[in-house]
Amino acid sequence: MLSPTKSILTLSPDSLPKIFGRATEAGIRSFELRVVEGKRFPMFEPDAWDRLKAQSEAHGIQYTAVSPGLFKAPLQSELIQLHADHLLPMGLDLADAIGVKTLILFGPTRAEPELPGEFEQVVELIKTAVDKAVARGFTVQLENLPGSWADTSDACLALLKAVDRPDFGYVWDTGNLYEAEQEHFRAGYEKLKPYIRNVHLKNGAVVDGKMVWKRYGEGVTDVKGQVEALIADGYEGTLVLEAACQPHELEDFPTSMAYLNSILA
Incomplete structure (x- = not known):
């Protein structure tokens, strides 16, 4: 059974109860942990961490994965080594503390032009990180x-x-894929579906050369087709709702949630 999950992005100390309250009213008690009060996991302010734990307990919130932005930097940047040596173990420690055992990472930023041997270096970087996490x-x-x-x-x-590790899977984000290749999800899905462990739902369209995020059903990234394909293939993982739009409006989440529920019904 597909399990809707919400990403967490909060900007002020009073936003946690509002976000958790609206989510639980919609039947969602699972979140993917990324940014709290302007700080990305695991670099939270102590007070924000305390508020997060208190509000999570009060609303019965569980976390499906943590995303510290690992390796979101150019391969040759000194940040990559800092991520590998410090951000990775710190992220694993804090995830352990809240009982989460799934870590999301990214491919480093691609150099322009591509540097000789860069792909092989990226593979070794990710292999090492995966092996440390799996251990x-x-x-x-x-x-x-x-x-x-x-x-x-x-x-x-x-x-x-x-990378070829059994515990290394894929977050299928068709919104990001469309921004990168501007093609319908179907061809990529057939290639990637053996690896899909997590799904991010975003809808959008390219407007004046820029990707603009929209409510579900209003863009071209085909959330309906995406979810129907997953159901047809027996996918049982999470669906992470990324329902914010430009400009953001209060009704973005309930409108997109209602659209998703109409597909899942």
């Missing part, structure tokens, strides 16, 4: 992102195959 009982997921070494369907497939 601590975690599974790891690769999220696609425009401009990274996991930008298009083919690029994601190449990384997944090259």
Whole structure:
């Protein structure tokens, strides 16, 4: 059975009870943990961490995965080594503290022009991170992102195959894929579906050369077809709602949630 999950992005100390309250009213008690009060996991302010734990307990919230933005930097940047040596273990420690055993990472930013041997270095970087996480009982997921070494369907497939670890799966984000390759999801889905462990739902369209996020059903990334394909293939993982639009409006989440429920019904 598909399990709707919401990403968490909050901007002020009073927003947690509002977000959790609206989510639980819609029947959602699972969140993917990324940013709280302007700080990305695990670099939270102490007070924000305390508020997060208190509000999570009060609303019965569970977390499906953590996303510290691991390797969202150019391969040659000094940040990559800092991520590998410090952000990764800190992220695993804090995830352990809240009982989460799934870590999301990214492909590093692709150099322009591509540097000799860069792909092989990316593969070794991710292999090492995955092996460290798995040794601590975690599974790891690769999220696609425009401009990274996991930008298009083919690029994601190449990384997944090259890393070749049973506990290394894929976050299928068709919104990000469309931004990178501007193609319907179907061709990429057929290649990637053996690896899909997590699904991010975003809808949008390219307007004046820029990707603009829209409510479900109002863009061209075909959320309906995406969910129907997953149901037809017996997918039982999470669906992460990324329902914010530009400009953001209060009704974005309930409108997109209602649209999703009409597909799942």
